[in-house]
Amino acid sequence: MTNTAHEDGVFEWGVADRLNALETIMWRAEVDPALSSTVLALEVLDCEPDWERFYAAHDWGSRIVPRFRERIVDGPAGLGQPSWVQDPSFDLDYHVRRVRLPEGATMRDALDRARDIAKVPFDRAKPPWQAVLIEGLPDGEAVYALKMHHATLDGMAGIQLVAGLHSRQRGPSGPKQTPPLPAAGSTSVVRAVTDQAGRDVRGVVGAVASVPGRLLRFGRPDKAARDLARYVASLQRVLGDSGAAPSPLLADRSTDWWFGALDVEFAPLRAASKAAGASLNDAFLAALLGGFRRYHEEHDVAIEAMPFAMPISIRKEGDPAGGNAFAAARLSGPVAEKDPVARMQAVGAAVRDVRSEPALNGVGAMAPALARLPGPVIAQLAGGLTKANDLQASNVPGLREDAYFAGAKVTRFYGYAPLPGCAAMIVLISHGDTCCVAVNLDPAAIKDPQLFGRCLVEGFTEVLALVPDAPAPVWRG
Structure with a gap:
């Protein structure tokens, strides 16, 4: 196991004592x-793990990562x-359970069960996570579903957690250093509430140090005015309309979710991106947009572009x-472009443009x-931004080496992210090859998920x- 730990064995992950502003908004x-x-991490395991080891691993993990034994307490009122x-x-x-299909x-069936687990709201009086071992799959496989709240982690933090808690060998690795449980009452609810006033004062001071605050400092009023004007213009581009109208085919919305899974060989997809002078992320987004084009063609609906969003790490x-460190970018996806090279290049240019925006993290x-x-x-303000998107997509570099639990x-690692009012949330995590x-x-927006899955394969x-000779993608949904 590799991690960064203190001498007392505590894993340095998720050590903040309060939610940051973005996490507060999500909460x-x-x-x-x-x-x-x-959010739900879903691992496909090549065999059913030993239950006693599985349970003990969570006890150990909850001790070396204190966040797993902590709950969230809101501020005054x-x-x-x-x-x-x-x-x-x-x-x-x-928090740790097992079910047999x-x-x-x-x-x-495993994906449907994982979806049902993800859809149950968290008990806000308890630490916001749950681990479920799903057994009974063909060929002795099993599925490990780890459900957490997005206020705890983003995609990169999730990979950090997996890298720190998974083993590099199948057999037991010997005695592990286990820190003692935290002292009862070491962080109290009363203290959390009374500290809030002081944090609010510091928050005002921090706002002055933000980008707009720095722009308004005295000394060069003329330069400050020009910089502020550029920042405001950038903020309008970042938060404004992406330029693409939502698809009429995907207009309906519900609070329901449907999980699917797709496997693509890493090396051919990367080679395809290089052949187009693009990045792996450009190839991923271009493939998704190609799938959406084909889904629209199946329904005789033509669209030129579609609004989509993607997180950009600012870590x-x-x-x-641990925690969350990302900014959301809103873009227009060239759905009608049939040439995959041109589509990759267009998407890549759009992503580079938004990354260079001064107000990216507006x-x-x-x-x-x-x-x-x-x-x-x-909710009203956040929903106004997210519900205008037909797609949200994320690409997270995962583990390249073997991992055991x-x-x-x-054998597979899928990251299911929430649907904040959009029609689809699609996440790529590279795991091994x-x-x-x-x-x-x-399913209210995409009424034929299996057809959509086939269209994604085609994209x-x-x-x-x-x-040449690239293996075909495999739809596992």
């Missing part, structure tokens, strides 16, 4: 059920930034592991103020056609 926006912020506090009644049996079950070298700059609003107001090898594509759909096939 509070859930007053609107459509803005659920549950539900305002301000919530704090992480130790749960004095932590019960591992509540009926005889003859398939991966489709810096030396930042603490929402982050405003987040401290937004986080101090009541939940219904936050309680004696079982992880495979790009594992997790597909979360709103990736278009891109992979740039590489």
Whole structure:
């Protein structure tokens, strides 16, 4: 196992004592059920792990990562930034469970069960996570579903966590250093509430140091005015309309989810991107847009472009592991472009443009103020941005080396992210030699998920056609 740990054995992950502003927004926006912020990591295991080792691994993990024994406590009157506090009644049996699928079950049944697990809201009086071992798959396989709240981690933080907690060998690795449980009451609810006033004052000071604050400093009023004007123009581009109208085919929305999974060989997809002078992310996005084009063609609906969003990591070298550090970019996807090379290049140019925007993290700059609003107001503001998107997509570099959990090898790793009012949330995580594509759909918007899955396969096939003899993508949904 590799991790960064103190001498006392505690894994340096998720050590902040309170939610940052973005995490606060995600925590509070859930007053609107459509803005659920549950994330679910789904690992396919080559065999059913030993239950005693599986359970013990979670006990050990909850000790070396104290975040797993902490719950979220809101600020006074539900305002301000919530704090992480130790749960004095932590019960591992509540968080770690196992289920067995009926005889003859398939991966489709496992995905449906994982979806059902993800859809159950968290008990906000307990640490926001749950681990479920799903057994009974063909050929002795099993599925490990780890459900967490997005306020705990983003995609990169999730990979950091997996890298730190998974083993590099199938057999037991010998005695592990296990830190003692935290002292009861080391972080109290009373202290969390009384500290809020001081944090609010510091938040105002921090706002002055933000990008807009720096632009307004005195000394060069003429330069400050020009810089502020450029920043405001950039903010309008970042937060404004992407330029693409939502698809009429995908207009309906619900609070339901549908999980699918797609496997694509990593090396051919990367080779295809290089053949087009593009990045792996460009190839991924171009393949998704090709799949959406084909789905629209199947329904005789023609669109030129579609609004989509993607997170861009703003995590810096030396930042603490865990938590969330990303900015959301809103773009227009060239759906009608049939040439995969031209589509990759167009998407790549759009992503580069938005990455260079001075106000890329404009929402982050405003987040401290937004986080101090009541939940219904936050939900209305956040929903106004996310529900205008037909697609949200994310590409997260995963583990390239073998990983094991309680004696079982992880053969696939899918990351299911929430649907914040959009029609589809699709996440690519590279695991070993495979790009594992997790597909979360709103079945009210995409009414034929299996047809959509076939269209996605065709979209990736278009891109992979740039590489001779590239293996075909495999739809596992």
